[in-house]
Every structure is written in C-alpha cells, then in structure tokens.
Amino acid sequence: MTTKVTRAVGVDIGGTGIKGALVDLEAGGLLSERVKVPTPHGAEPDDVLAAVRVVLATLGVTDADIPLGVAFPAIVKHGKTLSAANVADTWIGFDAEHFFEQGLGREIHFANDADVAGVAEARFGAARNVEGLVLLTTLGTGIGSAMLHNGQLIPNSELGHLPRPNRSTDFEAWAAYSVVEREELSWKKWAHRLQEYYSYLEFLLSPDLFIVGGGISKSADQYLPLLELRTPIVPAVHRNNAGIIGAAALAVA
Structure with missing residues (x-):
C-alpha cells in the first residue's frame, strides 16, 4: 500500500530573493515559516546552489525523503534552462535540474517560476475549478506568466x-512592477x-480569467479597479507564496 504524501518542500528562486518553506499538500498552505535569503550578486549557478542549501538547512529539511520542488526564472525544458x-547568462x-540534484544529493522537480505559481492557483487558489483559459501573470522584477x-x-x-x-520594447520592460519603482510611477x-x-x-x-500574482498583488485594490477589461481580473490567492506552494505540489505530481 502506497503512503500518501501530504507535505513537500518548495523553493522559489527569483532575481532578488530565494524563498522556501515546507508545504501542506492537502490544504495548500505553509507548514513552516517562510525562509528567504538574498539572491547572490550575479546569480551564478554555484552561488545560487549555495544559497538554496542555506534555505534548506535553515528549514531543517535536508532529508531526501521529503520531496523537493524548485522554481526558477527561466524557460525550462527537460530540466534545462533555456x-x-x-x-547570469551562464544559465542559458x-x-x-541535474546540477541541483548533484549539488543537493537528492532528486528534485524543476520548473519555471510563473508556471508553478499557476499550478498553485489552479490547485488551491483563484483558478481552482475554473473552466477555459486562465492567464496568471506575476508582476515583479519582470513579468512572468x-x-x-x-x-x-x-x-x-x-x-x-x-x-x-509598434514599439521597440517588450511589455516586461515597460510594465513590470520594477519599472514603477525605477520611474516612480503613480498607481494611475x-x-x-x-x-x-x-x-x-x-x-x-480571449481568456476567461486573469490572475495577478507576485508580491505587489497584496496591493491589488490600488490598481486592478482602474483597469477596464472584458475579462475578470483578480489577485492571486497565494500571492508571493504561490511559487513555493506550486513547486512543492509539482514535486509529488
């Protein structure tokens, strides 16, 4: 008889911080305090691996018997970052996935950071039981989807x-939340x-629902009511923890 796995560890690697926690896979919430360390300057592979080790050691979850999912800000195909x-450009x-498994001495599930946030919202949040096409966007240093x-x-x-x-820039360079801070834009x-x-x-x-994630989703009432769209748009339920929860959920998928 197979024992049902009810908890896993999620680690969310971002451009400015690396976050991790132990996750309840039945309720979709955190079972531990969230641990966060700064992303090392330059974000080279060896330095990021060392920071992930610190997060796991701080959580006290270095045991390979606990499934581990890792989210990363890149296109991920067959374990490779594209x-x-x-x-760092070294990641291209x-x-x-193999690098982290060798460095941590355990199997992991490795995926794009916005994708795992979407999984968290589909299983435990705003996209749960929603039919049709749902688009989740994470507004932060960049725009993930x-x-x-x-x-x-x-x-x-x-x-x-x-x-x-008809412009020379992409939407991330023009509308990510980091641009708000850099250009001191008002909410309007x-x-x-x-x-x-x-x-x-x-x-x-032609989506059926937009979900807005990332840390700034906690202030959604400041800017979402200013938008005029045909499609409903709502903040993510799990906000900045969605990456952790989704990564953990995929670790046992």
Missing part, C-alpha cells in the same frame, strides 16, 4: 516578453500601462 531572466542552455486550460498547465508561455505593438500611471498589456492579451488569447 533563458535567463534576472540571473544549462542542465540545471502561466497559461492554464481547464486546470492543465501549458508550460513556458513567457507572455511578459510579448513586444509592444502604472494602471495605464497594465491596461495596454492586458488588453493586448485579451485581443490575442
């Missing part, structure tokens, strides 16, 4: 890198940029 968003074409159709993930969508029509001015972005996604994909 892009590098806010991390890098066999990252996850596409879900009838609850099933369509991986590596990278919709933040869509080029702005940022909402104007988000309006253009989400309207373009509507035109291209």
Whole structure:
C-alpha cells in the first residue's frame, strides 16, 4: 500500500530573493515559516546552489525523503534552462535540474517560476475549478506568466516578453512592477500601462480569467479597479507564496 504524501518542500528562486518553506499538500498552505535569503550578486549557478542549501538547512529539511520542488526564472525544458531572466547568462542552455540534484544529493522537480505559481492557483487558489483559459501573470522584477486550460498547465508561455505593438520594447520592460519603482510611477500611471498589456492579451488569447500574482498583488485594490477589461481580473490567492506552494505540489505530481 502506497503512503500518501501530504507535505513537500518548495523553493522559489527569483532575481532578488530565494524563498522556501515546507508545504501542506492537502490544504495548500505553509507548514513552516517562510525562509528567504538574498539572491547572490550575479546569480551564478554555484552561488545560487549555495544559497538554496542555506534555505534548506535553515528549514531543517535536508532529508531526501521529503520531496523537493524548485522554481526558477527561466524557460525550462527537460530540466534545462533555456533563458535567463534576472540571473547570469551562464544559465542559458544549462542542465540545471541535474546540477541541483548533484549539488543537493537528492532528486528534485524543476520548473519555471510563473508556471508553478499557476499550478498553485489552479490547485488551491483563484483558478481552482475554473473552466477555459486562465492567464496568471506575476508582476515583479519582470513579468512572468502561466497559461492554464481547464486546470492543465501549458508550460513556458513567457507572455511578459510579448513586444509592444509598434514599439521597440517588450511589455516586461515597460510594465513590470520594477519599472514603477525605477520611474516612480503613480498607481494611475502604472494602471495605464497594465491596461495596454492586458488588453493586448485579451485581443490575442480571449481568456476567461486573469490572475495577478507576485508580491505587489497584496496591493491589488490600488490598481486592478482602474483597469477596464472584458475579462475578470483578480489577485492571486497565494500571492508571493504561490511559487513555493506550486513547486512543492509539482514535486509529488
């Protein structure tokens, strides 16, 4: 008789921080305090691996019997990172899953950070039991995205890198939350940029629901009501913990 796995560890590697926690896979919540360390300057593989070791040691979950999922800000195919968003270019074409498994001495499940956030919202949050096409976007240092159709993930969508029509920049460079901080935009001015972005996604994909994740989703009432869209748009239930929860959930999928 197979014992049901009810907990796993999720680690979410980002451009500015690396977060991890022990996750309840039945309730979709954290069983431990969230541990966060800064992403090492330059974010080279060896340095990121060392930081992940610190997170796991701080959590006290270095035991390989506890499943581990790792989320990373890159296109991930067959365990390899094919892009590098806010991390070193060394990661491009890098066999990252094997690298982490060798460095941690255990098997892991390795996936794109926005994709795992989408999985968390599909299983335990705003996309649960939603039929049709759901688009989750994470607004932070960049813009990540996850596409879900009838609850099933369509991986590596990278919709933040869509080029702005008749412009030289992509939407991430123009509308990510990091731009708000850098250019000191008001909520209203940022909402104007988000309006253009989400309207373009509507035109291209006709989704049934938008979900907005990332740390800034906690302030969703400041900017989401300023948008005029045909598609419902809601903040992520798990906000900045979605990556941790989704990574842990995929570790036992």
